[in-house]
Amino acid sequence: MPDSTEAGLVERISGAVHSDRRHDSAHKHVTGEAVYVDDIREPAGLLHVYLGLSDRPHARLVSLDLSAVKSAPGVVEVVTAADVPGVNDVSCMGRHDEPLFADDLIEYAGQPLFAVAAETREQARRAARLAVATYEDLEPVLTLDRARERGTVVFPPMVLKRGESDAAIAGAPHRLEGRISIGGQDHFYLEGQIAMAVPGEDDEVLVHCSTQHPSEVQHIVAHVLNVPANAVAVEVRRMGGAFGGKETQANLFAATAAVVARKTGRAAKLRPDRDDDMVITGKRHDFEVDYRVGFDDDGRIRGVEFLFAARCGFAADLSGPVTDRALFHCDNTYFYEAVTAKSLPLKTNTVSNTAFRGFGGPQGMVAAERVIEEVAYAVGKDPLEIRKLNFYGGEGRDLTPYHQTVEDNIAPEIVSALEERSDYRARRDAIRAHNARGGWLRKGIALTPVKFGISFTATQYNQAGALVHVYTDGTVHLNHGGTEMGQGLYVKVAQVVAEEFQIDIEKVRVTATTTGKVPNTSATAASSGADLNGKAAQNAAATIKERLIGFAVENWGVPREQVVFLPNRVRIGNQEIPFGDLVRTAYMARIQLSSTGFYKTPEIHWDRAAGRGKPFYYFSYGAAAAEVTVDTLTGEYRVDRVDILHDVGHSLNPALDRGQVEGGFVQGMGWLTMEELWWDQRGHLRTHAPSTYKIPACSDRPRIFNVHLLENARNRKDTIYRSKAVGEPPFMLGMSVLHAISDAVASVGDYATCPRIDPPATPEKVLTAIESLRAGKRQA
Structure with a gap:
C-alpha cells in the first residue's frame, strides 16, 4: 500500500505513520x-530466589557444603546441577558450553554454583552467602595477551578477503601499522535481570521475564525442565532497557526460576542485586585490533589488513556472530582497494561477553576510523579530507570486503550537508587559532560518518x-x-x-x-x-x-x-x-x-565459509560533528557542541527516532570516553556498581546538541513505509567525540603525531597521551 500522503489524502488519522507520536507508555x-516484572502482583506462596556464586576464575569444584544454607532462616529449597530435571545448559546457538550451575569445572569468578529459595528475598540473599566451597585452583586466562598465547577460540574464526592486500600494501608509496585496544561496556539497563516462573497444570509453566528473545527463553526453559516447548509460555510486556544484554543473558535467570518452581510447586522469582547482575552477565566485547595499511601521497588507501582479537569469555554465547559483524563493519563508509580482515574470538576465564547495541559493528568502525586518522596524520591533512577521499562511490569503488555492492550510498551527501550545517570549516580554523595561542585548555573538532548494515547476518532470524x-x-x-x-x-x-x-x-x-x-x-x-x-x-x-x-x-x-x-x-x-x-x-x-x-526479509544471503554474500538488506547512514575542550593539566574534558544528521528513511515516528538518535549517541560517547571495565588479578570484576562504573550523566551531555533527521529521505528498499532502522546505527555517532578529543590532544604536539588514544578515552589516558606528546616535542 502506498503512503497515505502519496495517495493524496487530506484528512489524517490520529497517530498515523510518519507523524510524531509519544511512546505508548x-x-x-x-x-x-x-508494570515491569518486579511490579507484577506476586502469586500466593511466591518464593524468592538468589544465586550462590563461585569465588575463583578457573578451578575444579572439590566440594560444596550447603548445610548452613539449607538450615538458614526462611529457606525452603536449594537447587544445584543435580536438581536440574533436563539438561544443565543455558547456552545459545546450540553450543552446549554454558551450564546453568557449575558442577565440576569453574570457568569464571561469579559463575553460579547453586540457587537458594526462601520466603523473602533478604533471607535468600543472606543464605546464599553461607555456602562453603573447596576448590582446586587451575591457571586462569584473564587477559587478551594471555589468551593470544593460549590460542583457544570459542568459535571458528572468519576471514573476509577481496583482492591481494599484502601485495597492495607492499606496493603502496606509504605504509604504517599499529594496534588499537577497544574497551568493553556494561549494558547498565535501569531494570536489571529478572524472571518469575509460575507453575501450572501438569508440566506447564508461565515465565515472566525481562528478555529480548522470548522464544529462546522458551526453548531454554523447556530444555532445562525436560518438557516440550508447548508446555512453556514466556511473556514480556516491557523491559526497562536491554541494549542486547537481555538477548541471551536472560536465559540463566528464567531457567533458575523455572527449576525452583518445578521442584517446589510454588511460583519463584529471581532478581539479583545490581552488583551480582554485573558480575554474572556478559558485556560488550573488548578487542585488540592489529592493522596494516598502505596508502598513496594523497591519503587514498591502497590496501589494508585487520586482525580482530576479542576477549569472549568462557563460553561462545554470541561471540561468533559479534566478531563476524566487527569484520563486516571494518570498512565503515570507506572503499578498500584490497582488504583482508580476520576474526579471533578468544576464550578467557571471564564472564562470556554477549550482544550489545551494534553487535560488534562499533568495534569494527572504531578500527576503521583509527586507520583513517593515522593516514591523515601521516600525510598532514584534516582527517575529514581523508574520510571523503576514501568514501565508497561509483562503479569500481562500491564493493565491500564481503563482496556486497553498496547500492544506496548517501554518506558523501550526509557528510557534506553536515559539514555545511555545522559550519565545520570555520570552526576548525578558529579552533586551530585558539590552540596556536597556547594555554592549558585545548579545543578539538571532528566529523565522523556512519554506515551500518541492517539485517541479522544469520539469515534465518530475518x-x-x-x-x-x-x-x-x-x-x-x-x-x-x-x-x-x-x-x-x-x-x-x-x-x-x-x-x-x-x-x-x-x-x-x-x-x-x-x-x-x-x-x-x-x-x-x-x-x-x-x-x-x-x-x-x-x-x-x-x-x-x-x-x-x-x-x-x-x-x-x-x-x-x-x-x-x-x-x-x-x-x-x-x-x-x-x-x-x-x-x-x-x-x-x-x-x-x-x-x-x-x-x-528478501534478497539476503550469506556464505560464511566463503566470506561472500549479501548479508544486509540495506545500510543506514549518519554523521556527527563534535567539539570538545580538554584540560591538558588533568586530562579532563567537556563536550561543547555536537551536530548530528542521521538517515532514518521516511520515519515512522520522527519524535521517537530523534530520541533514539540522541540516546544512542550519548551511550556511544559513554563507551568511548568514560565507561571502563576492570578485573583484578584474581579475575574478579571490580567495576560492578554505580560507585565504580561511570556512565554518562546529564552533566556530560553536549552543551549544545543539534540533532536533525535527514529530510526527504526514503529507503530505496521496500521496508515498512520506506523507513529505516534506528536502534543501533546512531550509537556509532559517538566516535566523533573520541576523535575530537584526539584532535585537541594532537595540538600539544603541533599536530605532527597521531595521539593513538585507545577507548575509553578516560582522563588518565588522555593525560598520558598529552605527556607523551610533550616528551616527544622536548626531545625533538
Missing part, C-alpha cells in the same frame, strides 16, 4: 504506573510473525514477536496497523509479547524490530482488510475500486459508513476478522 514511565484481531466495536487487538524495551516498537507497529485500517491509533491495543500467541520469533535485536514486526503486522491487517473489501463488493454490489478506506470510515459506492459499522455487518455475514501475518 511514556506517561506510565514518569508516573511509576508502568523473519517475524504477528496476530491481529478486529472486534465488532471496531477496535483492534495487536500482538507480535517484537519486545518493547523503551525504544517505542509497540507504538510504531500500532501506527502501521492504524494506517492500514485508517483508524485512530487509540483504537489499536498492543498486548504483551508472548510465545503463546506468536511462535518461533527472533530476538528484538539487530535494529530489526520495526522492519520485521511492522511488515508482519501490516501483512495481517492487509489480509483482514482484503476480506472486508471482498465482503463490501459482494454485499453492496459495487466494483472493487469503489471501496475506499478513509479516516475512521469506509466509502462504499456513493455512501460512507463508520469502520465499526462495516466490521459489525461483516461479522453478521460470518467474515473472519482475525489473521496472522508473516514477513521474511
Whole structure:
C-alpha cells in the first residue's frame, strides 16, 4: 500500500505513520504506573530466589557444603546441577558450553554454583552467602595477551578477503601499522535481570521475564525442565532497557526460576542485586585490533589488513556472530582497494561477553576510523579530507570486503550537508587559532560518518510473525514477536496497523509479547524490530482488510475500486459508513476478522565459509560533528557542541527516532570516553556498581546538541513505509567525540603525531597521551 500522503489524502488519522507520536507508555514511565516484572502482583506462596556464586576464575569444584544454607532462616529449597530435571545448559546457538550451575569445572569468578529459595528475598540473599566451597585452583586466562598465547577460540574464526592486500600494501608509496585496544561496556539497563516462573497444570509453566528473545527463553526453559516447548509460555510486556544484554543473558535467570518452581510447586522469582547482575552477565566485547595499511601521497588507501582479537569469555554465547559483524563493519563508509580482515574470538576465564547495541559493528568502525586518522596524520591533512577521499562511490569503488555492492550510498551527501550545517570549516580554523595561542585548555573538532548494515547476518532470524484481531466495536487487538524495551516498537507497529485500517491509533491495543500467541520469533535485536514486526503486522491487517473489501463488493454490489478506506470510515459506492459499522455487518455475514501475518526479509544471503554474500538488506547512514575542550593539566574534558544528521528513511515516528538518535549517541560517547571495565588479578570484576562504573550523566551531555533527521529521505528498499532502522546505527555517532578529543590532544604536539588514544578515552589516558606528546616535542 502506498503512503497515505502519496495517495493524496487530506484528512489524517490520529497517530498515523510518519507523524510524531509519544511512546505508548511514556506517561506510565514518569508516573511509576508502568508494570515491569518486579511490579507484577506476586502469586500466593511466591518464593524468592538468589544465586550462590563461585569465588575463583578457573578451578575444579572439590566440594560444596550447603548445610548452613539449607538450615538458614526462611529457606525452603536449594537447587544445584543435580536438581536440574533436563539438561544443565543455558547456552545459545546450540553450543552446549554454558551450564546453568557449575558442577565440576569453574570457568569464571561469579559463575553460579547453586540457587537458594526462601520466603523473602533478604533471607535468600543472606543464605546464599553461607555456602562453603573447596576448590582446586587451575591457571586462569584473564587477559587478551594471555589468551593470544593460549590460542583457544570459542568459535571458528572468519576471514573476509577481496583482492591481494599484502601485495597492495607492499606496493603502496606509504605504509604504517599499529594496534588499537577497544574497551568493553556494561549494558547498565535501569531494570536489571529478572524472571518469575509460575507453575501450572501438569508440566506447564508461565515465565515472566525481562528478555529480548522470548522464544529462546522458551526453548531454554523447556530444555532445562525436560518438557516440550508447548508446555512453556514466556511473556514480556516491557523491559526497562536491554541494549542486547537481555538477548541471551536472560536465559540463566528464567531457567533458575523455572527449576525452583518445578521442584517446589510454588511460583519463584529471581532478581539479583545490581552488583551480582554485573558480575554474572556478559558485556560488550573488548578487542585488540592489529592493522596494516598502505596508502598513496594523497591519503587514498591502497590496501589494508585487520586482525580482530576479542576477549569472549568462557563460553561462545554470541561471540561468533559479534566478531563476524566487527569484520563486516571494518570498512565503515570507506572503499578498500584490497582488504583482508580476520576474526579471533578468544576464550578467557571471564564472564562470556554477549550482544550489545551494534553487535560488534562499533568495534569494527572504531578500527576503521583509527586507520583513517593515522593516514591523515601521516600525510598532514584534516582527517575529514581523508574520510571523503576514501568514501565508497561509483562503479569500481562500491564493493565491500564481503563482496556486497553498496547500492544506496548517501554518506558523501550526509557528510557534506553536515559539514555545511555545522559550519565545520570555520570552526576548525578558529579552533586551530585558539590552540596556536597556547594555554592549558585545548579545543578539538571532528566529523565522523556512519554506515551500518541492517539485517541479522544469520539469515534465518530475518523473519517475524504477528496476530491481529478486529472486534465488532471496531477496535483492534495487536500482538507480535517484537519486545518493547523503551525504544517505542509497540507504538510504531500500532501506527502501521492504524494506517492500514485508517483508524485512530487509540483504537489499536498492543498486548504483551508472548510465545503463546506468536511462535518461533527472533530476538528484538539487530535494529530489526520495526522492519520485521511492522511488515508482519501490516501483512495481517492487509489480509483482514482484503476480506472486508471482498465482503463490501459482494454485499453492496459495487466494483472493487469503489471501496475506499478513509479516516475512521469506509466509502462504499456513493455512501460512507463508520469502520465499526462495516466490521459489525461483516461479522453478521460470518467474515473472519482475525489473521496472522508473516514477513521474511528478501534478497539476503550469506556464505560464511566463503566470506561472500549479501548479508544486509540495506545500510543506514549518519554523521556527527563534535567539539570538545580538554584540560591538558588533568586530562579532563567537556563536550561543547555536537551536530548530528542521521538517515532514518521516511520515519515512522520522527519524535521517537530523534530520541533514539540522541540516546544512542550519548551511550556511544559513554563507551568511548568514560565507561571502563576492570578485573583484578584474581579475575574478579571490580567495576560492578554505580560507585565504580561511570556512565554518562546529564552533566556530560553536549552543551549544545543539534540533532536533525535527514529530510526527504526514503529507503530505496521496500521496508515498512520506506523507513529505516534506528536502534543501533546512531550509537556509532559517538566516535566523533573520541576523535575530537584526539584532535585537541594532537595540538600539544603541533599536530605532527597521531595521539593513538585507545577507548575509553578516560582522563588518565588522555593525560598520558598529552605527556607523551610533550616528551616527544622536548626531545625533538
